[in-house]
Amino acid sequence: MVTDGDGVQAGIDAAEKDVEIWGDDVCHGLAVAGSDFGLGGAGYGVGDFCRGKAMATLQLRQIRVPEGQTIEIEDVSWADFEVILQELGEKRNTRIAYSEGTLTIVAPMPAHEVEKVCIGRCVEVLLDELECDYTSYGSTTFKNESMLKAVEPDDCFYIRHADLMAGKQRINLSTDSPPELAIEIDLTSKTQLDAYLGLGVEELWRFDGGRLRIDCLRNGEYVEVVESPLFPGWPIKEAVERYVREAKASNQRKAKKAFRQWVIERIKE
Numbered sequence: 581m582v583t584d585g586d587g588v589q590a591g592i593d594a595a596e597k598d599v600e601i602w603g604d605d606v607c608h609g610l611a612v613a614g615s616d617f618g619l620g621g622a623g624y625g626v627g628d629f630c631r632g633k634a635m636a637t638l639q640l641r642q643i644r645v646p647e648g649q650t651i652e653i654e655d656v657s658w659a660d661f662e663v664i665l666q667e668l669g670e671k672r673n674t675r676i677a678y679s680e681g682t683l684t685i686v687a688p689m690p691a692h693e694v695e696k697v698c699i700g701r702c703v704e705v706l707l708d709e710l711e712c713d714y715t716s717y718g719s720t721t722f723k724n725e726s727m728l729k730a731v732e733p734d735d736c737f738y739i740r741h742a743d744l745m746a747g748k749q750r751i752n753l754s755t756d757s758p759p760e761l762a763i764e765i766d767l768t769s770k771t772q773l774d775a776y777l778g779l780g781v782e783e784l785w786r787f788d789g790g791r792l793r794i795d796c797l798r799n800g801e802y803v804e805v806v807e808s809p810l811f812p813g814w815p816i817k818e819a820v821e822r823y824v825r826e827a828k829a830s831n832q833r834k835a836k837k838a839f840r841q842w843v844i845e846r847i848k849e
Contacts, residue, residue: 645674645687650769656683658725665721665730675719678730679774692734692765695787698827699763700735701836702820706811709843713742717751717759722779724753729778733762736781739810753779761785761810777802783810790824792817814846 645651656664661678668674677684688696700716707714715738723730736759738745745756762781764772766788776784777797784802786793794817795802796809808816819842827835 645685647687648689648692649687651685652769652771653683653685655681657681658728661730675732675734676721676730677732677769677772677775678723678728679771679778680728682771684769684771686769688765694828695765695824696734696763698824698832698835699765699785699787699792699820701832702823702839703735703737703761703763705836705840705843706814707737707739709840709847710811712739714739715742715746717745720751722751722753722758724779726754727778729775731762731772731775731779733759734765735763737761758782763787773802783808785820787820787824790821792820 656678658678661683664683665676668676674685674687676686700718704714704716706712717736717738719732719734720736721730721732722736738757739760741757741760745751748756758779758781760781761783762776763785764787777800780797782797784795784797785808786795794805794808796805797803806817808814819839823835823839826838
């Protein structure tokens, strides 16, 4: 067992795991013995191993995930993942995904958050004006231990199961239904996509570079579609892309007001 500076056992066995940082820096051969990547938590030890010999010891609190960067850790057991998730806590600026032993930690850029908010508001306006009930759980952690999958979307919505899922304090996808719609900004991690597949999220909106892609789950894989099955007959891709552009060019209140007016007028047609 690895201990921290006070000699307290870390609670996760030291095990050699590869840590890959996508971006300017790449770190290999790190033995992750705890769960603090500068994101909250106790700060357990990390050994940098070379041919089985520890060359240096770091505190995980010393490792930072820069905005727009991703850390991927392989060979993480579900038990270790649960401990890491608990130590990271809920008050953090990162999001995680887990799929069959691979843990991904992402630190979004500020622009990412703006786009996330805009697209979530598009969905809310559409559902409001169409008088469709919904329950949103934002970036809740969705987990299914039996399938070794977990993911935190940028936003998500229950529509058909809105009443059933309303007010839940905890969601367990071993027994609860997954959201019908999940929204992701700049999704580049295979771990995240694999997690959505495993959890059975029916419709996935992926926004990247000003373009919206709509994928639907069909026969165990995501297939790109032109029209959203949740909003049949609506030009969702064009409408969402226009809303995001207008929100960035002016302000979000004006863009939201214009989008709502467009929805109301189209319903009257």
